[in-house]
Amino acid sequence: MNRFPPAAMHIAGAWRTAERTFAVHNPADGTRLADLPVARPEDLDLALASAGEGFQVWRRTQPWERSRILRGIADRIRAQAERFALVMTLDQGKPLAQAEGEVLATADQFDWYADEARRVYGRTVEARDPGTRILVRREPVGPVAAFAAWNFPALLPARKIAPALAAGCSVVVMAPAEAPLSALLIAEFAEQAGLPAGVLNVVTGDGPEISRHLIGSDVIRKVSLTGSVPVGAELLRLAADGIKSVSMELGGHAPVLVFADADPVRAARLCARAKFRNAGQVCISPSRFLVHEQIAAAFTEAFAEETRGLRVGDGRDPATDVGPLTTARRLEAVHALVEDAVARGAEVLAGGAPCDLPGGHYYRPTVLGGVSDDMRVMAEEPFGPIAPIGTFSTFDEAIGRANATPYGLAGFVFTDDLTTAFRATEELETGMVGVNELAIATAEAPFGGVKQSGFGREGGSEGLDDYTVAKYVNLRLRSA
Template sequence: MILNTPLLIDGAWRAGTHAQRATVRDPATGAALGELTLASEQDMALALEAAQRGFEIWRKTSAYERSKVLGRAADLLRERAETIAQLITKEQGKPLAEARVEAGGAGDHVDWYAEEGRRAYGRVIPPRQRGARQIVLREPVGPVAAFSPWNFPVSQLVRKIAGALAAGCSIIAKGPEETPSSCIEMCRAFQDAGVPAGVLNLLFGVPAEVSSFLIRSEVIRKVSFTGSVPVGRSLGALAAQHLKRCTLELGGHAPFIVCDDADIEAAAALGASLKFRNAGQVCASPTRFFVQSSAYDAFVSAFASQAARLVVGAGAAAETQMGPLAHARRVDAMAGFVADARECGATVQVGGERVAGTDGFFFQPTVLVDVPDHARVMRDEPFGPIATVLRFDTLDEVIARANALPYGLAAFAFTRSIATATRLADDLECGMVSINHFGLAAPETPFGGWKDSGYGSEGGSEGLDAYLQPKFVSQIGI
């Protein structure tokens, strides 16, 4: 399955020349699928040269022509969605139904950016002097270095690529070494659609080596990273040191607030769907389920029942509702979170164990109750299938508790009261709030966080703005 030529540099697919290689594994079995060649500094230098040449071509291509190329890429992504989905499931582990949603949505992201790029308007400023003209142009910032994670190998990377290309930038995309094949096939679609050589380059490598080499280069003018808070801090500091613009979409620890006037069954069903999607390996996944006291018992019963009924297995199996975790180390992390919670006095309502009888990286959907605030799962993002259910009495209390962590990516709430919904939307400290449904991550909406969850947005007009810079022009005839 694993290609020997996974690097796209200057329009050509080639093998990496790094001394190390990465082993790609099937998380459902733990078996090796193959080895991935990685980029050396020589390969990265070639990619930087290509990106600079590609930028000079692409920035001078009209927004209208760029939009047509991206439109063709979107069509090809839709045609190839099933192939890409199969690759996602094989290497990342999520159920095929979820992989199909991810792969099928890639074309929508590209289409939206293609159209938005044609509307990257500037403005005219009324002058103070008659005969003068004052205009603001919006120009592409330059070659981009983009770093994307393994949990959504296509949907995370496609937003970075589509946004950069729609704005007129070239890009060097560093894909996840754990899940390379879907990224490769996605980039083939852009290449086959007519993106010029050097405009889109794809690398895999030793992460710290690639990020350090690219961000320090004078060629790179913009950095986009999706991943953990510690790595985001490091890359953000490096980008700031070299005066590079930066977008960081980092971890979360989302609250899910259920008020006593809510539809409890609907809240429990959506909460379970969001929590255990992709085995909880979602930055916006809710972990802290705050339920008003009078509704607490009913919610716990309904939510625990939803979790207990989930069918856990290989993502390719038709009956599977939750697949494996991506790594063996994630299974160890889940076991550590549960053990710590138990020691702190929490009760395991559902799950709490590794799935026995398999060599894959499986952990049971887990619901914890009576979890004290000092338990590690209440402070650190589990990034796995663990939910905590907690009581609250007043709106003031739950808002304070929801905002108590340094994370601020997403929040969810269920209530029938417009006043309560408005209060929560106003007072929750996060980049995205979804009330009574799941309304995040559409191409036309911004996706990003506050506080330790990063800064900047992908998606929406804000996502295109990240790749554009203003130029003020003032002129007068003489």
């Protein structure tokens, strides 16, 4: 078996190449992994036509059959988890153990929605007179254009593909150019599981050109994006022209509030491990640490100590804790944030510079002390291995500073006091909150944000809602 999926797009149930290609490189050492096609307008038109035809087949496929196929995709992902994880590590850079975790979480998405496919419930409503029946049906919204970021190159597409297929929709996925191979593997497994041709299409190439073409088509009824706020704003503008349904999971800048009653050493060690997962390239990564002044010294010391013990290197090495950043742009952006913070008075307690490793985009896991809210790292999503630590003195100060950004994806709280936990979870302006827990993403719970972090939810029973529409039927019975 070839380790990589075919170096082609998956359209209308077949693998399709193009004369123009782009190179996919390993971010750990720069080696060339594959040359993938740049989709032409005629390729995109074929994908759209295929999705339109596939939708007519799939929407009429009985839910139990849809469930069986979704379960088959999950089974195939798990059966080839080792292969899938290695491809992901080579393509995106994260350590192999983290890649394996993402692969299994991807399978969980298809497993969960295999069950939800059989639970797309409507309802009956009691009418005002005995001769009327009122019904509400949940029907698939139609063909979906799905766009996902590169930081979780399998899980993010799966969060769109699985609920869309469960609802009865067809999908055209744009694989992220920075790490496209995982999305193509999902297409490979879906084909093996018996998904009808045209129901799932995966295209590769120029992101802006593909998004304009797909969203501008009358075939597409729904747009779903996981990406940055600027990209989200652009896709919203494109979708507005066609009055298309949209779901957006955008950027985050998650605050971590560590209250005085928390164990500072335990909290610090958990936070350090979570912060540098996937080299900090996680939309819900804990990224602003606000610690009560009474325990700040102990927390900061333990955090820096844990960070200094992390090993940076190629994700294929089992000893690696932190892999390379996926792109050179991220390396430059991360270092610029650190330089800005230092220039404004922050103290580097660990890291603070690129790693002296050949070939890859490596940055040392960095801890900054003495940060203030006027530093860029406290206002801009860092999306990299930087942990800025500040202090607070009162509950109201902590909440106010946590909410003082346009982002609202996730927030985290460390406390042993139930009152503090409830008050904080209720007052944080985020779509998700973890209390004494940082690993909060799971297939059975809704994932999404508020404010500029977007709208709509992925995961849980709520994740199906965005791929269905409510049809109201008013039926007058014939007079007896």
